[in-house]
Amino acid sequence: xxxxxxxxxxxxxxxxxxxxxHCVGSxxxxxxxxxxxxLKETTIQVESTKLTTASEQPPVRDHIIWSIVNxxxxxxxxxxxIALIFxxxxxDQKLAGxxxxxxxxxxxxxxxxxxxxxxxxxxxxxxxxxxxVNLVHLRNTIRGWLGL
Numbered sequence: 218x219x220x221x222x223x224x225x226x227x228x229x230x231x232x233x234x235x236x237x238x239h240c241v242g243s244x245x246x247x248x249x250x251x252x253x254x255x256l257k258e259t260t261i262q263v264e265s266t267k268l269t270t271a272s273e274q275p276p277v278r279d280h281i282i283w284s285i286v287n288x289x290x291x292x293x294x295x296x297x298x299i300a301l302i303f304x305x306x307x308x309d310q311k312l313a314g315x316x317x318x319x320x321x322x323x324x325x326x327x328x329x330x331x332x333x334x335x336x337x338x339x340x341x342x343x344x345x346x347x348x349x350v351n352l353v354h355l356r357n358t359i360r361g362w363l364g365l
Contacts, residue, residue, distance in 0.1 A: 277319040279307035280326045287330050291337035300329035 284304040287297030307322035 274316070274320075277307065277311045277316055277323055278327070279304045279311065279319070279323050280330055281305070281308060283330045284326055287333045287337075291333055293333050293337040293340060296329050296333035296336070300326045300333060303329060 280300070281304040284297065284301040288301045289297075291297055303322045303326035307319045307326055310316075310319035310322060
């Protein structure tokens with residue numbers, strides 16, 4: 218898009234010194250015709266390279282959430298609390314950059330969490346079974362007393 222404006226000579230000279238414009242006319246003219254020619258559009262292509270490195274070992278897992286749940290809800294023989302300690306140690310080693318130690322603490326925490334979960338579930342099932350058996354036995358005893 219080209220625009221043409223009539224500007225007094227002195228103002229035109231000032232503008233020409235500051236910007237790349239194309240002038241039409243002579244210096245004797247009171248008014249110079251200034252044509253504003255838009256600059257050519259230039260495109261810059263930026264190439265980016267994405268570098269991904271494949272890690273040989275899987276990421277270190279510390280199982281901290283599982284340990285917290287086992288500590289507060291299923292702390293069978295304090296196994297959940299011990300698992301929480303190993304999870305925190307694993308996280309500390311991971312932040313320190315020692316992935317081998319972090320991995321070994323994480324494996325211990327996972328093992329303790331599994332043991333705590335399994336033993337708590339077994340304890341719950343055994344407790345429910347004992348209560349059920351005792352209620353059935355109590356019902357039969359009461360029926361015997363009442364002669365039903």
